[in-house]
Amino acid sequence: MTTQLKLIPGHKKELQAPPVLQVSKLSKVFKTGDGPMTVLQDVHFQVAEGEFLCVLGPSGCGKTTLLNVLAGFEKPSAGKALLEETPIMESGPDRCVVFQEDTLFPWLTVKENIAFGVKGLSKKEKREKTNHFLDLVGLTPFGDYLPREISGGMKKRVSLARVLILQPRILLMDEPFGALDAQTREEMQDLLLSLWNQFHHTIVFITHDIDEAVALADRILVMQKDPGMIAKEIRVRLSRPRERTESSFQDYCKALYQALKKPQP
Amino acid sequence: MKATQNLDAQDGFAMTFNKPNGWMNSFIPWILPALFFMGWFLVSRFEIIPAYLMPSPRQVGEAGVMYAFGTPGEGPYAGRFWVDAWVSCGRVLAGFSLAALFGIPLGVLSGRVDAMQKTLSTSINALRAVPGICWLPLAMVWFGIGYKTTLFLVALAAFFPIYINTAVGARQVSPLLFQAGAMLGVRRMNAVFSILLPGAMPSILAGLRLGLGISWAYLVLGELTGVPNGLGAVIMDARMLGRIDIIIVGIVLIALLGRTSDLLLSGVFRLCFKSARRLA
Numbered sequence A: 001m002t003t004q005l006k007l008i009p010g011h012k013k014e015l016q017a018p019p020v021l022q023v024s025k026l027s028k029v030f031k032t033g034d035g036p037m038t039v040l041q042d043v044h045f046q047v048a049e050g051e052f053l054c055v056l057g058p059s060g061c062g063k064t065t066l067l068n069v070l071a072g073f074e075k076p077s078a079g080k081a082l083l084e085e086t087p088i089m090e091s092g093p094d095r096c097v098v099f100q101e102d103t104l105f106p107w108l109t110v111k112e113n114i115a116f117g118v119k120g121l122s123k124k125e126k127r128e129k130t131n132h133f134l135d136l137v138g139l140t141p142f143g144d145y146l147p148r149e150i151s152g153g154m155k156k157r158v159s160l161a162r163v164l165i166l167q168p169r170i171l172l173m174d175e176p177f178g179a180l181d182a183q184t185r186e187e188m189q190d191l192l193l194s195l196w197n198q199f200h201h202t203i204v205f206i207t208h209d210i211d212e213a214v215a216l217a218d219r220i221l222v223m224q225k226d227p228g229m230i231a232k233e234i235r236v237r238l239s240r241p242r243e244r245t246e247s248s249f250q251d252y253c254k255a256l257y258q259a260l261k262k263p264q265p
Numbered sequence B: 001m002k003a004t005q006n007l008d009a010q011d012g013f014a015m016t017f018n019k020p021n022g023w024m025n026s027f028i029p030w031i032l033p034a035l036f037f038m039g040w041f042l043v044s045r046f047e048i049i050p051a052y053l054m055p056s057p058r059q060v061g062e063a064g065v066m067y068a069f070g071t072p073g074e075g076p077y078a079g080r081f082w083v084d085a086w087v088s089c090g091r092v093l094a095g096f097s098l099a100a101l102f103g104i105p106l107g108v109l110s111g112r113v114d115a116m117q118k119t120l121s122t123s124i125n126a127l128r129a130v131p132g133i134c135w136l137p138l139a140m141v142w143f144g145i146g147y148k149t150t151l152f153l154v155a156l157a158a159f160f161p162i163y164i165n166t167a168v169g170a171r172q173v174s175p176l177l178f179q180a181g182a183m184l185g186v187r188r189m190n191a192v193f194s195i196l197l198p199g200a201m202p203s204i205l206a207g208l209r210l211g212l213g214i215s216w217a218y219l220v221l222g223e224l225t226g227v228p229n230g231l232g233a234v235i236m237d238a239r240m241l242g243r244i245d246i247i248i249v250g251i252v253l254i255a256l257l258g259r260t261s262d263l264l265l266s267g268v269f270r271l272c273f274k275s276a277r278r279l280a
Ligand SMILES: Nc1ncnc2c1ncn2[C@@H]1O[C@H](COP(=O)(O)OP(=O)(O)O)[C@@H](O)[C@H]1O
Pocket: A030, A031, A032, A037, A039, A057, A058, A059, A060, A061, A062, A063, A064, A065, A066
């Protein structure tokens, strides 16, 4: 409990605040050709203000489905998902998503993509805000490029900037760096952590990569497959910045590896 | 590095050929027309085909100049071009606009709404299988000779490529883009304009260009039925008077107008829409 509190120094009042996200007894059943398929079963967890939560699980265990419910793209079959005590009904800019796939608008430049969701500002304010977020993700020289003209890592930076600019209550990220090469992935993780250190976003970060989870998370939910449910919860009590080579880091990786491998009762 | 250089050296021809601004590129398109003109010149010079069937390039050129720049009344076709072109362009524009007015919305609907697709596709594909010329007798009975029949034929023929390409384009816009839009605060109806149409733009524009090309074909068909003016009418008229030179002038002018209107259409879309500029 204590690790999570120290993330928001100086905000005593918020310490007692209710969780930003509350997921209770959430299930999702898809109707398929051969009968109903339970993809999520009794998923239950909370996310506190400013917390960095990772959901770790093998492919096909329902991570994207969980995120789709949280984002409002899918309705739960049973159970509830509450954002600050309001049930999540449809998608909206208070719960922004960075997708697994490339979802930039190919007919808009980097800047136009970042500014896409911004509303209610004068042209000048909008331009300044866009430039500010362009700079935050280190893409200032590429503002007028089209998505097809930049690399995969840069696209992810744009995807990040276009949601950060909306100041969502919670940031949902679905294996955002999964398709990147190892070096770019680490750069992106560092970027995300440095932004998080500055702004204390509340983040749900989905991944199948053990290293990534340990490097990023305050707390890791390990998911199992068939049906998708939370098998284990691990709080990562490592100081930041974290060193992958340290033995304590490796210990967490081993524990998670065991948790993923262990046949479920 | 070394290997690439060697390859370039060996492939000298291919390199020149592929360079976007190489002199070859501006030269190559004119080879066929040049050969054609040479052949034509030789054929008429040595009277391989008699002049009443195939007039000489010179005769056709003179007829063209007369048709476009002659003083009206000077000869049978003198100076008529501007009126004919104006009338024909107006008919194409009207028929084509009508086709786009129905084709784009219906295409978007059947691309995105399954029920709409089921309702429309069989009927539209059946109609599409009917060669456009089959409608001519019916159109003449319904609309008489002239403007309305031409309009009907042009609109009908141009509708299908516009509708089909729009539907394909609309269907191919990734659902993830709509999710991304919704997550960024785009309302359902706004998504049509901010995501669907831009995303489908390359297909829509391709459909419009095909439709415009077909418009010219059916314009001539409509005008052949015996209207007083228009490029198709001139061609028909010239046939009856045995003026092969004017027929050829008419064909060349329709080709020029068709190509110009195509460039104009693409140009206007590029000017007006980012998506046409950046995707197509
Ligand atoms: N709309 C759907 N209809 C039917 N089955 C689905 C649907 N979406 C996902 N699934 C199934 O749910 C399971 C979990 O998918 P997903 O959430 O994408 O897993 P993950 O993101 O963890 O790889 C998969 O077996 C997938 O086939």
